[in-house]
Every structure is written in C-alpha cells, then in structure tokens.
Amino acid sequence: MIQSLPKVTINAAFLKEIKDDNLNLYSLLENLRSFWLVNDPLVLNPEWFSALVNQLRDQLAIHFALEETFGYFDHPVIFDVFLSEEAKRLKDQHVELYLEINLIAEKSEEMLYPDFNETSYTTLVNQFKKFYQSFQQHEVAEFDLIMRVSHEEHKRTKKNILMHELIPRER
Ligand SMILES: [Fe+2]
Numbered sequence: 101m102i103q104s105l106p107k108v109t110i111n112a113a114f115l116k117e118i119k120d121d122n123l124n125l126y127s128l129l130e131n132l133r134s135f136w137l138v139n140d141p142l143v144l145n146p147e148w149f150s151a152l153v154n155q156l157r158d159q160l161a162i163h164f165a166l167e168e169t170f171g172y173f174d175h176p177v178i179f180d181v182f183l184s185e186e187a188k189r190l191k192d193q194h195v196e197l198y199l200e201i202n203l204i205a206e207k208s209e210e211m212l213y214p215d216f217n218e219t220s221y222t223t224l225v226n227q228f229k230k231f232y233q234s235f236q237q238h239e240v241a242e243f244d245l246i247m248r249v250s251h252e253e254h255k256r257t258k259k260n261i262l263m264h265e266l267i268p269r270e271r
Pocket residue numbers: 164167190194238242
C-alpha cells in the first residue's frame with residue numbers, strides 16, 4: 101500500500117516570532133494557573149475563572165490561526181520526513197486543543213447559572229489543569245521543532261556556501 105507522506109513544515113523564524121509576541125496569551129495562562137493552585141471559590145471568584153477561560157478560548161483561536169497561516173506551510177520544496185511528520189502532528193493538535201478549551205469555556209458558564217455549582221467548579225478547574233499541561237507540552241514540542249528546523253536550515257546554508265566555494269570562478 102502506498103502511503104502519502106505528510107508534506108508540512110514550519111517557517112521557524114515566523115513561528116518563533118508569533119510565540120514571542122503573544123504576551124496576552126501567556127499572561128492569561130498565568131492568571132488561570134492560580135485557580136488550581138488555590139482551588140477555593142471563596143478565595144478566587146468562579147466568575148473570574150469563567151471570564152478568563154472565555155478570553156483564553158478567543159485568544160487561542162487567534163494564536164492558532166496566526167501559527168497556521170504564517171508559521172506552518174504545506175507542500176514545501178525541501179522537507180525532512182521526520183520533521184514533517186512532527187509538524188503535521190503539532191498542527192493537527194491545534195483543533196484538539198481548541199475543542200477542549202471551548203468545552204471548558206462553555207461548561208464554565210453552565211456552572212454559574214442558574215445557581216453556582218461548586219462540584220462542577222472543582223471538576224472544571226481540574227479539567228483546565230489538564231488542558232494547561234497539554235498546551236504546555238504542545239508549546240515545548242513546537243519550540244523543539246523550531247530548534248530542529250533552524251538547525252537543519254543552518255546546515256543546508258553552510259553546505260551551499262561550501263559548494264559555492266568549490267565552484268571555480270571565472271577570472
Ligand atoms: Fe501551536
């Protein structure tokens with residue numbers, strides 16, 4: 101059976117820049133982290149949790165759209181099979197992560213109305229903790245990919261310079 105290889109790669113410089121510039125996203129994540137560190141509705145208001153999770157959902161939609169538009173690209177002329185497989189896996193993960201945060205955001209509104217449900221709140225904060233960890237793993241894997249692709253590009257550029265030096269120049 102012939103299997104088509106994934107032909108996806110990243111623009112390492114753009115992907116890194118998108119991450120470096122998204123301070124809103126990282127500050128939202130940091131604020132939300134305090135809700136499981138202090139999982140007590142009397143200390144941290146569950147309405148803030150709901151508002152922040154909804155903001156995070158919207159912020160992630162923009163973040164993933166930017167990454168997919170400028171950070172990833174299909175059908176590259178030159179690609180490494182293993183790096184390409186990893187790029188496809190990480191790009192596909194955006195949908196899973198978005199669906200997960202969307203579900204948490206929806207449930208966070210349901211838990212508040214008509215009456216606040218503390219059990220649902222505790223469950224939801226734990227669900228958010230798992231989401232946070234999955235998102236961090238995704239970010240670490242993308243940073244790793246950025247480093248590996250940059251390294252490959254650097255090697256290729258160096259090789260091209262060496263090849264260029266071997267070609268005799270006209271005098
Ligand atoms: Fe990503």
